[in-house]
Amino acid sequence: MNMIKIALPALLLFASSVQAVEYGTFQMNQSALNFAYKQMGVPMQGKFKQFSAQIAFDPAKPGNARAHIDVNLASIDTGSTDANEEVAGKLWFDAKTYPLASFVSSGVKAAGGNNYQVSGKLSIKGKTLDIVTPVTIKTDGKRAIIDGSFNIKRLAYGIGTGEWADLSTVADDVQIVFHLIVFAAPVIPSSTH
């Protein structure tokens, strides 16, 4: 009798790991959203401390994958308090008027192995532009590790206008580097909902 009690859940577990797993529970505390740019020719790095993501990814059906990421712009960390206050201001993000930057995927294409190409719309400071970014997604049944990076031109979004529009001081190119951890979506028994 005891054998059955143990074996049954084990079998169920085994069964679920063989089935296609959908990854959908975003882990903020293990994820990172960094950026890199040049200031007076010097490579600089920063990060956003707060962002949220709704991601759905089924390795068996990558074409159906979806991502919606919201970034709290006021959570920026450029490395100095002065600069953090400055970039939240009107000339940069104008974070009071536009607190969030968002990315909404519009399509995911498999590109061989763990590689995918994600296209979507990136909205910052009231401007929405199409972007395409290469992404690698590694899965181990428990979690999906999503890595990628793409470049944007800050002035295309009106980030750093006025005196800051001078690109010889702060370069136009900004590289966005993301590392997202998404756990397998919890199995919700259909009978209880």
Added chain:
Amino acid sequence: MKRYTTTAIVLHWLMALLILAMLTLGHYMHDLKLSPLKLQLYSYHKWAGVSLLLLAVLRIVWRLTHKPPELVLPCWQQVASSSVHGLLYLLFIAMPLSGWLMSSAKGIQTIWFGLIPLPDMVEKNEALGHLLGKVHGSLSSLLLLLIGLHIAAALKHQFIDRDQLLSRILPGKSSKGKLP
């Protein structure tokens, strides 16, 4: 009165001009509100600082390999002069070095004239960056004080003692001594 070598004279005045400009620039830019101008001035300050570090090394090597013209001074003046000169040489190295380390600790690599990257000898560390900023600022005050003493002593010799000591480091004059 024997003069310093031409190299020593050129190094002295070149560094004097640069150091006074750097002290002025350093104090001015520090209080600026963040702006492109501020970022530019900080970069120029760092580039000049690295240049001064190289000049200081050159100057110290020159000083160690070339005896300065001999001078007979009262004992207390000998001690005062050696102390001030010794501390000045120390600061010629400590000022740019503390600035370089501060920049690294604040997470901003120094790239000399935007071309030659200097290694970061310390990792990014906010507390260390703050501390090195204080050190850099305090050393600049000490440097200003020593420069004041140095100039005051030179003026005393020139206008009170009237011993032509200053002519040793002034450019252009004949090494044969004073004109009639």
